[in-house]
Amino acid sequence: MAARAGVSRATVSRVVNGEAGVREVLAVKVRRAVKELGYVPNRAARSLVTRRHDAVAVVIAEPETRVFADPFFALQLRGISKELTARDVQLLLLLTEGRDDHERVGRYLAGGHVDGALVFSLHLDDPLPGIIHGAGVPTVFGGRPGWAGSARYVDCDNRGGARQAVRHLVGLGRTRVAHITGPLDQTSAVDRLDGYRDVLPAADPDLVVEGDFTPAGGERAMRLLLDRRPDVDAVFAANDLTASGALRVLRESGRRVPRDVAVVGFDDMLPVAEQADPPLTTVRQDIEGMGRLMAAMLLRGDVHEEGADGADADAEGGACVVLPTELVRRESA
Amino acid sequence: MAARAGVSRATVSRVVNGEAGVREVLAVKVRRAVKELGYVPNRAARSLVTRRHDAVAVVIAEPETRVFADPFFALQLRGISKELTARDVQLLLLLTEGRDDHERVGRYLAGGHVDGALVFSLHLDDPLPGIIHGAGVPTVFGGRPGWAGSARYVDCDNRGGARQAVRHLVGLGRTRVAHITGPLDQTSAVDRLDGYRDVLPAADPDLVVEGDFTPAGGERAMRLLLDRRPDVDAVFAANDLTASGALRVLRESGRRVPRDVAVVGFDDMLPVAEQADPPLTTVRQDIEGMGRLMAAMLLRGDVHEEGADGADADAEGGACVVLPTELVRRESA
């Protein structure tokens, strides 16, 4: 390689890594040789000396299958992938299920094989985040972690979004606004419930039923709700999947949406929200953007943009970023 | 490390890598030192000399968002992850969208940074598989690739499964059995259609409508079907998502399932099939098992089992494995 270009290995290295201070003549020669030889630097050798890896781990802690039914992670992953690709950083996927895996992941991360970790852990009592935190690897969490500490994370404004949803319902003149929550061992669900309470602090406790972010959970909750408060005239569902289940039950019960009962979801998961019957009014969050932001934050730099990305420019080392939400009006409310 | 155990680095290496021919006394010392120091071998240094990486790339070529609405990949990924974890092999995720990405991925794989690739590419005209094939990396495809060549792949018996479904419908006494296909630029969709035709070679062409594996596509197709053949008394939908869309339209049209129209799906995607109204009779395939098998096949070894895995033991270098399917009866047919 160096021979082919007629320069020293050091010079090749400088050109390949885009360092300044190489005469253009030589740089050209090197680049030509690179092309001709199809030269690709050996990452192992490089990271052996630089002590960087240009790789980050994405840890998804999910004992349940449920997650996979939800396009949520997939979208976030895609955002992460885009950002990492733009920076030529590799994405290592670590899927866990169960205790043993936690240790394994902890060991792996502590082993220093990656430059950082992006972790998703839904449940408040999950020990994994703690383990990872202890591993001493730079980490950014997806969604606000459950503890009080000072972890860096990216989340959407769950509470604010919930307020938007409920205010919209109230603005429609609805007076018996129910809320089907998510699983309350996840901060996103808790925050959305808090948002509901912000607007309706005096709501009848019977109007709040716990769901689990699935359509089946939404159905169950909606039945219970109808049972306890047949006069309910609006429902804020903790996510679109839940809303779709609720819609089904409302239809079965002979109620018209939005005339009899107005429904608002959360997420704006397109295939769900748009296909719902009627199409769902919901709170949009930029899931893919959150993914990009997580990666950018971990790697300390701005998001590599691809057009005007409204999201949020300032990813610089901030402790946490909370992305705004937006109410999307369709027909259900 | 070597010092701590009072032996040479060479000996440490031998113990760590489980090579035979080290006196047990020394081995014990080394293991103790490893534990005490929390020593983790440096993968970069190792792969620099061994020229292996203990890492495989999972390439998911998907220009569309659609994939992510389908838990299919997620499940397969999980299977892959399990198998790789059992072998202490890292999973690198490569998501692509668009031409540029294809080249990038090709270059990456050709660069020899991984020991192999597991690739998912849905569309027959996708250039990516060819590029990867040309990169000279050991590769196993998820699903039968569209070309005639000799690629290694793991798939389920789409055609046989379709036959099971259609025979079941025929066995129920249905005489006007329709088929809503998947997108016909994917082999799985084509194979399922072929299976339908195997059983019903003389079926009215009007009974076959193209869908796209989504609920929305299923709705559209079902409407068309009802329009063209209002007397249809059974539908074999190319997957569960499609079936769920069809069910909705059937309900709207006032038809009873299965009394008026029997419906069978494909995949046995639990959250979809079980939640459907009525619960879906469908063709089950072991998606997670396919993932495990892909990994096992790539790495040339049997599946690391975790209990009695009925799937298929013989992953040894075989050119391709086609997993059996099973009809699961619920209420829709």
Next chain:
DNA sequence: TTGAAAGCGCTAACAG
């Protein structure tokens, strides 16, 4: 059975 020594392919000081 064990240790000494060489070197994987690269980058980072340091001279020149």
Next chain:
DNA sequence: CTGTTAGCGCTTTCAA
């Protein structure tokens, strides 16, 4: 600005 030199941490001959 460029080349020379010295390792990064590991495995692998080769001797002992």
